[in-house]
Amino acid sequence: MSRIGVFVCHCGENISRTVDVERVxxxxxxxxxxxxxxxxxxxxxxxxxxxxxxxxxxxxxxHVVVAACSPRMHEKTFxxxxxxxxxxxxxxxxxxxxxxxxxxxxxxxEATVKAIEIxxxxxxxxxxxxxxxxxxxxxxxxxxxxGGGIAGIQAALDIADAGHEVVLVEREPSIxxxxxxxxxxxxxxxxxxCIMTPKMVDVANHPRIxxxxxxxxxxxxxxxxxxxxxxxxxxxxxxEDKCTGCGxxxxxxxxxxxxxxxxxxxxxxxxxxxxxxxxVPNTPVIDRENCTKFKTGKCGLCQKVCGPGAIDYEQEDRxxxxxxxxxxxxxxxDLYSITEKPKGSAIKGYGEFGHGKIPDVxxxxxxxxxxxxxxxxxxxxxxxxxxxxxxxxxxxxxxxxRAREKGISYCSKICCMYTAKHTMLYHHKVHDGQAYVFFMxxxxxxxxxxxxxRRSIEEEEAVYIRGMVSRLYQKGxxxxxxxxxxxxxxxxxxxxxxxxxxxxxxxxxGADSLAQKLGISYDKYNFYSEAHAKLRPVECATAGIYLAxxxxxxxxIPDAVSxxxxxxxxxxxxxxxxxxEREPIVARVREASCVGCFACKKVCAYGAVEExxxxxxxxxLIKVVAYVNPGVCAGCGTCQATCPSKSVELDGYTxxxxxxxxxxx
Amino acid sequence: xxxxIDTSIYSAVxxxxxxxxxxxxxxxxxxxxxxxxxARRKGSAQPVVITEASDAGKLIFSASCxxxxxxxxxxxxKEIPKNGKIGIVVxxxxxxxxxxxxxxxxxxxxxxxxxxxxxxxxLASTFQPDKALTTETIAPKCRECDAQLPQGCDFVPPQQPVxxxxxxxxxxxIARLEALTPAExxxxxxxxxxxxxxxxxCRQVCPFCYCEQCLCDRNKPQMVETSPRxxxxxxxxxxxxxxxxxxxxxxxxxxxxxxxxxxxxxxxxKMAKELKELYDYxxxxxxxxxxxxxxxxxxxDQSFIK
Numbered sequence: 001m002s003r004i005g006v007f008v009c010h011c012g013e014n015i016s017r018t019v020d021v022e023r024v025x026x027x028x029x030x031x032x033x034x035x036x037x038x039x040x041x042x043x044x045x046x047x048x049x050x051x052x053x054x055x056x057x058x059x060x061x062x063h064v065v066v067a068a069c070s071p072r073m074h075e076k077t078f079x080x081x082x083x084x085x086x087x088x089x090x091x092x093x094x095x096x097x098x099x100x101x102x103x104x105x106x107x108x109x110e111a112t113v114k115a116i117e118i119x120x121x122x123x124x125x126x127x128x129x130x131x132x133x134x135x136x137x138x139x140x141x142x143x144x145x146x147g148g149g150i151a152g153i154q155a156a157l158d159i160a161d162a163g164h165e166v167v168l169v170e171r172e173p174s175i176x177x178x179x180x181x182x183x184x185x186x187x188x189x190x191x192x193x194c195i196m197t198p199k200m201v202d203v204a205n206h207p208r209i210x211x212x213x214x215x216x217x218x219x220x221x222x223x224x225x226x227x228x229x230x231x232x233x234x235x236x237x238x239x240e241d242k243c244t245g246c247g248x249x250x251x252x253x254x255x256x257x258x259x260x261x262x263x264x265x266x267x268x269x270x271x272x273x274x275x276x277x278x279x280v281p282n283t284p285v286i287d288r289e290n291c292t293k294f295k296t297g298k299c300g301l302c303q304k305v306c307g308p309g310a311i312d313y314e315q316e317d318r319x320x321x322x323x324x325x326x327x328x329x330x331x332x333x334d335l336y337s338i339t340e341k342p343k344g345s346a347i348k349g350y351g352e353f354g355h356g357k358i359p360d361v362x363x364x365x366x367x368x369x370x371x372x373x374x375x376x377x378x379x380x381x382x383x384x385x386x387x388x389x390x391x392x393x394x395x396x397x398x399x400x401x402r403a404r405e406k407g408i409s410y411c412s413k414i415c416c417m418y419t420a421k422h423t424m425l426y427h428h429k430v431h432d433g434q435a436y437v438f439f440m441x442x443x444x445x446x447x448x449x450x451x452x453x454r455r456s457i458e459e460e461e462a463v464y465i466r467g468m469v470s471r472l473y474q475k476g477x478x479x480x481x482x483x484x485x486x487x488x489x490x491x492x493x494x495x496x497x498x499x500x501x502x503x504x505x506x507x508x509x510g511a512d513s514l515a516q517k518l519g520i521s522y523d524k525y526n527f528y529s530e531a532h533a534k535l536r537p538v539e540c541a542t543a544g545i546y547l548a549x550x551x552x553x554x555x556x557i558p559d560a561v562s563x564x565x566x567x568x569x570x571x572x573x574x575x576x577x578x579x580x581e582r583e584p585i586v587a588r589v590r591e592a593s594c595v596g597c598f599a600c601k602k603v604c605a606y607g608a609v610e611e612x613x614x615x616x617x618x619x620x621l622i623k624v625v626a627y628v629n630p631g632v633c634a635g636c637g638t639c640q641a642t643c644p645s646k647s648v649e650l651d652g653y654t655x656x657x658x659x660x661x662x663x664x665x
Numbered sequence: 666x667x668x669x670i671d672t673s674i675y676s677a678v679x680x681x682x683x684x685x686x687x688x689x690x691x692x693x694x695x696x697x698x699x700x701x702x703x704a705r706r707k708g709s710a711q712p713v714v715i716t717e718a719s720d721a722g723k724l725i726f727s728a729s730c731x732x733x734x735x736x737x738x739x740x741x742x743k744e745i746p747k748n749g750k751i752g753i754v755v756x757x758x759x760x761x762x763x764x765x766x767x768x769x770x771x772x773x774x775x776x777x778x779x780x781x782x783x784x785x786x787x788l789a790s791t792f793q794p795d796k797a798l799t800t801e802t803i804a805p806k807c808r809e810c811d812a813q814l815p816q817g818c819d820f821v822p823p824q825q826p827v828x829x830x831x832x833x834x835x836x837x838x839i840a841r842l843e844a845l846t847p848a849e850x851x852x853x854x855x856x857x858x859x860x861x862x863x864x865x866x867c868r869q870v871c872p873f874c875y876c877e878q879c880l881c882d883r884n885k886p887q888m889v890e891t892s893p894r895x896x897x898x899x900x901x902x903x904x905x906x907x908x909x910x911x912x913x914x915x916x917x918x919x920x921x922x923x924x925x926x927x928x929x930x931x932x933x934x935k936m937a938k939e940l941k942e943l944y945d946y947x948x949x950x951x952x953x954x955x956x957x958x959x960x961x962x963x964x965x966d967q968s969f970i971k
Contacts, residue, residue: 513963593878597769602959624770642959644908645876646883659886 002127003035005061006119007052009043009068011098016041018102020112024067028119033127035059044074049081056085063126067095067119090132090584090652095122117665124664128657132584137631139225140325141575142167146217146514149177150557151549151564152330153199158568159328160208164575167322168203169231170213174279175200177332181262183371183379185557186421187452193278193374200280210322214285218319220517221607223634224544225325225580235315237286238272242310245282249302249311250274258290260376264366266384267376272302272311276374286311326544326571327518329528330564331511333550335365336400336408336504347407350399353501354472358479359385361472361499364418371425381429383498386477389430390497394481395419396469397439400504408504408525413554415502416443420453422500423462435462436494438469438483446556465492472499505554519605520545528552538567546570585635585652587628594625594647600639601626608632609639670798672785674824678726681822682754685780687721689752695778696749699737701730708795712737714744724754728798731787733916735762735872739771752778756787757812761914761949762872768952769912771875781815785826790921800831806917806930809833835934842931855895858902860925863893867905867919867929873912880904902932910936911958914949 008025010016021039029037036059040048043066055061064087066078071094079089097115105111141164145156148170156166168175179185180200182192203209212231219230238249253270260267262275269275271291272284292299293313303311338350355361360383362370373379383390397419401412416439423435442464444450456462469483478495485492507526508514515522520540521529528551531539538546546567549560574580587600591614601609612627626648628639637650649655686698702713702723710729714737715721734753737745745751755763760781766772786798786807796802808831815821842850865881868874881889881901889904890897905919913933920930940946943966944957957965 516963593876595771595876597771597875599769599959602955644880645878646880646888647878655888656886 002033002062003060004031004033004063004065004123004126005052005055005059006034006037006065006067006123007043007048007055008037008039008097008119009048009066010039010041011069011102012042015068015098015102015115018105018108018111019097019115020108021115023112024097024115024119027116028065028067028123031120031123034123036061043068044077049077052078052081053085056082056087062087062091063129064092065095065119065122065126066092067097067115067122069098070094070096070100088131091126091129093122093126093129095119121661121664124660125657128654128660130651132651135582135584135586135630136579137225137582139575139577139580140227140323141165142322142324143326143328143571143575144169144217144227144229144322144324145328145330147177147330147332147549147551148172148175148203148211148213149330149332149549149560150179150196150199151332151551151560152177152328153203154561154564155328155330155546155548155568155571156209157199157202157206158565159571160206162568162572162575164208164572166206166209167229167231167324168209168211169215169217170211171216172275173214173236173273173283173285174275174281175203175211175213176276176278176280178365179557180276180278181264181365181372182368183373183375183425184421186417187446187448189421189424191373193372197278197280200278204280211281212320213281217514217517220327220519223606223632224582225574226632227324227327227544229322229324229327231320231322233318233320235288235317236283237288237291237311237313237315238284239310239312239315240281240283242308243283243306244308244310245274245284246307247274247284248305248307250284252301252305254299254301255290255292258287263369263376264363266366266369278374286313326546326574328546328548328564328567328571329514329518329520329540329551330548330567331508331514331551333505333554334508335363336506338363338399338501338503347400348405350406350501352471353396353399353469353499354474354479355501358472358474358499359383360390360479360497361501363501363503364415364422367422367500371422371429379429381426381498388497389433391430391433392494392496392498393426393430393433393435394469394479394494394496394499395422395435395437395502396481396499397437397502398468399501401502402440408506410504410525410554411443412502412505413443414505414556416453417446417449417556419500419502420444420456420462423456424460427460427462435460436481436496437462437464438467438481439464440466440468446558467492505550507551511551518542518545538563538570544574583635584630585650586630586633587635587637587639587648587650589626589628590647590649591625593645594623595645596624596626597644598626599642599644600628600648603638603642605636605638606632606634608634666800668800668829670786670800670803670829671827672728672798674783674785674826675727677824678782678822679724681824682724682726682780682782683721685820685822686715686724686752687718689778690715690721691718694750695752696746698724698752698754698778698780699734699745700724700752700754700780701726701732701734704794706794709791710794716746726754726782728786728788729791729794730756730782731791731804731918731921733759733762733870733872733918735759735766735916736870736918738763738777739766739872739875740869740877750776750778752780754780754782755815755818756782756784757810757815758806758914758916760815760818761812762916764949764952765912765914766872766875768954768956769873774952777819779815779818779820781818781821783815783822783824783826784810784813785828786810803831804917804921805834806915807831809835835931838928838931839935839938842935854902855899857927858898859895860927861893861898861902862925863891863898863901864924866922866924870918870922871909872916872918873909874905902927902929905929906932906936909933911940911946911956912948913937914947 025037025039082092083089156168160166215233218232221228255271259265260269288294369375444453467484467486481494511526531541548564548567614622697716701710704711786803789804889900917930946957
């Protein structure tokens with residue numbers, strides 16, 4: 001006979017405001033099997049937990065029901081308390097009378113009746129709970145980092161420096177990400193390349209970092225501590241072991257007019273190329289779409305001139321399986337493409353700004369390439385249309401960001417600061433030029449940020465106009481900017497030589513499909529969701545997967561680096577243990593009735609179902625049944641829902657328990 | 666207007682089946698052949714398992730060979746020898762069940778010797794087994810048959826069935842029901858299910874209902890009410906239809922054996938139609954490890970998620 005203890009929590013006033021907790025405790029105390037019931041203001045507090053432990057010892061309680069908040073909040077807390085008092089933790093269940101009751105009802109009488117029923121259901125359920133032993137699984141102490149921008153690089157270096165192997169996967173031919181494209185960085189104006197490239201080299205030279213560039217994550221299986229990641233290493237057409245990076249192939253390639261994506265299509269590159277001279281690895285890649293050899297079968301010049309014989313036109317994509325224990329996602333961002341309305345998107349685009357039509361209307365990243373010493377103009381600010389130096393330049397902030405009517409309501413966070421920086425860079429390079437900035441308001445929280453912004457106005461002579469621009473149009477070789485100055489209340493018209501748009505930061509295109517491969521959640525903009533906005537900002541709700549950088553939300557470099565180091569610390573915490581304790585909520589097959597249709601095996605997302613032969617004592621095969629590997633099972637219950645003969649059940653969530661709950665109603 | 670259906674090839678088909686059964690049994694290729702043999706009443710047929718070559722002459726094929734013999738390879742396999750390959754006589758519709766069972770690891774292709782039958786159709790009912798096959802007496806499933814000549818068998822007699830286009834009764838009935846309001850449809854099915862006497866003949870005859878213990882027979886906890894009352898009847902028929910979705914290939918045996926004339930195959934065909942429209946999937950044509958309902962693809966139709 002079970003001696004169930006029921007502990008009803010007031011949750012301060014969160015529950016007791018709408019639910020008569022004393023009545024709940026009294027009523028459930030009358031249920032068969034309930035030996036003890038009480039209520040307390042904060043059951044999760046030390047005295048609250050003490051109450052449970054004392055009852056277990058003194059009242060010989062065999063099963064515990066805590067009627068309080070969601071099990072997501074405190075199930076672990078109470079199971080630990082129960083364990084400390086000598087009971088198996090899985091003989092403790094929570095009845096959620098906060099989220100499911102007090103928070104969603106107003107009528108005290110009705111809420112109290114409902115609370116009694118919720119607790120009654122859990123009382124019936126807990127009677128059927130079995131003692132479950134904790135399962136331990138080994139931890140593979142290697143980590144995958146997806147994305148080789150500054151966040152991915154920082155996370156990879158931190159984890160590798162802590163002594164663990166790291167697999168870094170980058171989609172582009174070189175690591176570096178957006179930071180490698182920047183000119184100088186706020187608020188100190190140090191050169192981005194100068195602080196970035198040494199870190200890139202550290203990655204390449206690190207004995208514990210395995211770098212896959214020009215590669216993508218194809219497939220992810222497994223769970224925390226034991227992921228199997230399949231990486232697609234795209235055909236580079238250049239043998240990385242043989243290539244010395246001499247660059248002769250790139251010099252000789254006859255195809256030279258391909259717009260260079262790294263330079264925001266301002267410069268050109270050959271068909272065999274490295275994205276930029278400081279690329280890591282410094283191994284070229286053949287752009288098969290534009291290469292004559294791949295288009296017509298003729299040419300082959302690069303192969304002829306390559307001394308070490310590294311060019312390999314036959315190379316194919318390779319699939320490599322890497323076992324890892326943790327995954328850091330650092331896939332970064334794309335800029336809001338305002339030229340056209342993205343397909344199937346709620347985002348409307350900015351046709352009125354003429355981006356894509358007027359050549360001298362550019363976005364902020366393109367301006368970075370113009371201002372960069374390694375850029376297509378060697379660091380001179382020149383107009384893409386005619387190569388002249390712009391004497392009047394207009395910057396427009398919040399293009400896309402904070403524009404609900406255009407589809408994005410969030411602030412991209414970095415634009416106020418980089419626009420202030422742009423005005424300074426412009427002033428340093430064009431001494432007789434004048435910069436204007438249209439802005440809604442300047443958001444400059446951060447160490448030395450506001451000082452930096454004020455400097456752009458007070459010392460670098462940028463003119464800030466509070467208001468938005470309604471239209472841009474070409475007039476001769478000028479661009480007419482029509483806007484309003486709401487501080488003065490007048491219409492403003494500026495004839496500019498160049499216009500720079502601070503376009504919104506968005507997650508990478510395809511971020512949602514990667515999330516589906518990883519099994520992590522994302523918001524309506526495709527930013528990846530953290531497990532808790534405040535207390536678990538770098539962890540995903542999916543155990544063993546961590547977030548770093550802009551893929552989780554707009555961030556500047558210091559924030560991205562901090563988050564990357566935080567994610568690395570989480571990985572190291574995980575790797576500090578040899579064995580991982582996990583909940584024994586796993587599926588179990590009833591072999592007597594299993595007929596081996598393996599519907600469970602087909603639907604198992606974790607590959608946990610195996611085939612098991614049942615033999616008699618003479619060794620004759622009787623039948624083949626399903627077997628769930630408890631080390632691999634994630635306890636999702638899909639097999640239980642699929643099995644036509646109900647021969648597989650999830651411990652802790654058996655049909656018997658569920659039906660007992662329904663029948664208690 | 667009633668028209669006769671040409672079944673003249675069936676006598677030649679019978680001879681060919683007998684010769685093949687004689688050959689594979691005497692050569693020891695198989696340990697048994699599952700086929701049809703004449704039953705007591707004139708013109709009737711019944712399933713038979715023969716293990717001797719000398720019994721091959723018992724085998725026949727006629728318009729009253731209605732049974733889907735696939736069921737004798739799964740749950741009704743008491744008389745089937747445990748060792749050796751098994752020969753089995755199948756119509757095109759029955760073959761689809763074999764293919765499905767192979768995909769569910771219940772059968773292995775290499776353990777079967779499949780004798781396919783060129784089939785012009787069978788009777789809807791065997792109450793009068795010597796009735797001639799006509800456009801009136803033919804089984805509804807045969808009216809929309811797409812497998813008169815079974816594919817991928819070990820042996821198929823060379824005769825070609827003469828086929829004619831007939832009105833598709835299931836398709837017409839599904840269209841009629843789809844045009845009803847949900848309330849009208851519910852009333853229709855409620856009435857149909859109210860007839861059910863829970864004899865479970867539909868379950869026993871179905872080659873896909875091969876569970877050793879049906880969940881309907883479980884009592885701890887009881888999933889489906891056992892007595893023939895509305896709630897339990899509806900639960901059973903929904904369970905049956907859902908468990909067959911993406912698997913049933915339309916042998917229509919459930920409907921044939923139902924003593925209360927519940928149009929069971931109509932539910933199965935509606936499910937098949939949904940599968941075809943949503944995933945371009947038809948059961949029974951190739952051995953598939955994963956059907957559309959047990960796999961996930963990013964391109965899957967998600968319009969039903971609202």
